[in-house]
C-alpha cells in the first residue's frame with residue numbers, strides 16, 4: 110500500500126503511522142482454535158426450544174387459531190399467541206420517535222406477508238416443537254396481495270398495513286421525503302441534453318453463516334439473561350423492554366460475538382418472544398432460526414426503484430437532476446422509513462448541481478419486511494447514480510472520469526439539502542484513482558483541488 | 565425413547581454417551597459432549613461449518629448419525645493445537661486475516677487439514693477445490709486460500 114501524505118497535509122497533525130500496518134484482531138485466536146463462544150455455544154439444563162408457526166399466505170385474515178391438538182403433542186410445554194404478548198404491536202424505531210407502531214410480535218387477526226409469525230411453540234426438543242407447530246390449525250381467509258411498489262401506490266390497491274392506512278410511509282414532509290433546490294424545470298429547459306433512466310434492484314439476503322437467534326435464561330430473581338447475536342444490543346434491549354412491558358433492569362443482554370451480520374441482525378425479532386417464553390415457563394429458551402428461516406424470514410435489503418432525470422450541457426456540466434426513489438419496506442416499517450430518508454439526503458451524489466428535485470418514498474407491499482443492510486438507502490442509489498454518470502458522459506462524448514471531475518463537489522459548495530460541503534476529497538481520490546488505474550485524464554484535472562473552485 | 569450407547573475418541577480422548585437414536589454427530593458433540601467448535605450453519609449439509617475429521621476423512625457432522633461413529637477417531641478444530649501451541653494452519657489463518665466473524669473458521673480448518681494430510685503441497689486449484697464445500701460470507705475466500713498455501717509451505721520447510 111502506498112500512502113500519499115502530501116494531500117491535505119496542512120489539516121493533519123498525526124503521521125498516520127498506523128495506516129497500512131496489519132494489526133492482529135483480538136478475537137482471531139479464539140476463532141482459529143474453535144474456542145470463541147457464539148450465543149448458541151451454550152447449553153442449559155431444561156432448555157426449551159421455540160419454533161414458529163408461520164403464515165403460508167402473503168395476505169390473509171385469521172378467522173381462528175386452534176392449538177388444542179398441538180398442546181397435546183408429547184414434549185410441548187407452552188404455546189403462545191398474540192394475547193400472551195404484553196405490548197404486541199410495536200415498531201423498532203419508536204426509540205427515536207419514528208412511529209406509528211405497525212408490526213405484531215405474533216399475528217393478531219391478520220397476516221401481511223408469507224412467513225409472518227403467528228404462533229410460538231415451546232417444547233422439550235426442537236423436534237417436538239416442530240411437530241407440534243405442524244398441528245396448530247389456523248383458519249385463514251386469503252386477501253388480495255400486492256407485490257409491486259407502483260401497483261401498491263395506485264388508488265384502489267389493497268391496503269397492506271392498517272396501522273398506516275395507506276401504502277406509503279407518511280413523513281412530516283408528506284407522502285415522501287423531499288429535497289428542493291433551485292429550479293429543476295428551468296434547468297432541464299436550458300440543458301443541451303436530458304436523459305431519464307430507471308434503475309431497479311431486488312431484495313438481497315445477508316445470508317450470514319450463523320443464523321439469527323438467542324438463548325434466554327431466567328435467573329430466578331425476575332431477571333433474564335439473553336445470550337444473543339444481535340448487532341444492536343441496547344437497541345434490542347430497549348425494544349424488548351417495551352414489548353414485554355418489563356423494566357430494562359430486568360434484562361441482561363450478553364452478546365457482541367456475531368457470526369456474520371451485515372445489518373441482518375439489527376431487527377428485534379427473536380429476543381422478546383424468547384424472553385416471554387422463559388418468563389412464562391420459568392425455563393431457559395432457545396430460539397434459533399433454521400437456515401430456511403434465515404433465507405426466507407429475516408429481513409433482506411429492500412428492493413429499490415430509482416428514476417433519475419438529468420439535464421447536461423455539452424461542456425460536461427450537469428445543470429439539473431431529478432430523482433424519484435422507491436424503497437420496498439415490505440409489510441412493516443422496521444428500518445425502511447429511515448432508509449428511504451437516507452436516500453433523499455444522499456442524492457444527488459457527490460456532485461454539485463444547481464437545480465435538484467428529490468422525492469423518496471417508503472412503500473408497503475405484501476413482501477418480507479426489509480431492513481438494514483450495509484449502507485442501506487444509499488448503496489443501490491449509488492449504483493444507479495454512477496451508472497447514470499457513465500451514460501451521461503457517453504451521451505456527450507466525454508471521458509467518464511473527466512466528466513466526474515467537472516461535477517465533483519468541493520469545499521464551500523452548497524449541497525442540495527443546504528449543508529455546505531466541508532472536507533471534500535473526491536477530486537484527490539479521483540486523481541489517485543486515475544494514476545493507480547492508469548486511466549489518464551487531462552492535466553487540468555490533475556491540478557484541481559477540493560479546496561478551491563475554478564480550474 | 566430408548567437410548568443407544570456411542571463410544572469414540574474425540575481429539576484423542578475417550579468419550580461415551582447415551583443418545584437418542586437418530587441424533588446427529590453435530591448435536592452429540594455440541595450438546596452432549598460439549599465440544600462446540602463444529603458450527604451448525606445449516607443442518608442440511610450445505611455450509612461446511614460442521615466439518616469434522618472421522619478416521620482421517622472429512623465429514624459433515626450434521627449429516628452423520630452419532631451412532632455410526634462407534635469406535636471411530638474424531639478430530640475437531642478444538643483439538644488441533646497442542647500444549648497451547650497453534651497448529652500451522654491455525655497460525656496461518658491468524659496471520660493471513662483469514663478469519664473475520666470466525667463462524668466458518670473451524671470447518672475451513674478441518675477441510676484444510678484433510679487436504680494437507682493427503683496433499684502436502686497443493687496447487688491453488690486444489691485448495692479451492694478442497695474448500696469448495698465450505699461457505700464463508702465474510703472474507704471473500706482469498707485470505708483463506710492464501711492461509712492454506714502458506715501453511716503448506718511452512719510444513720514442507722519444516723519437513724525439509
Ligand code: FES
Pocket residue numbers: 603604605606607608609610611612613614615624625626627
Ligand atoms: S451445518 Fe453441516 S453443512 Fe451446514
Ligand code: FES
Pocket residue numbers: 318368369662663664665666667668669699700701702703
Ligand atoms: S469469517 Fe465469517 S463466515 Fe467466514
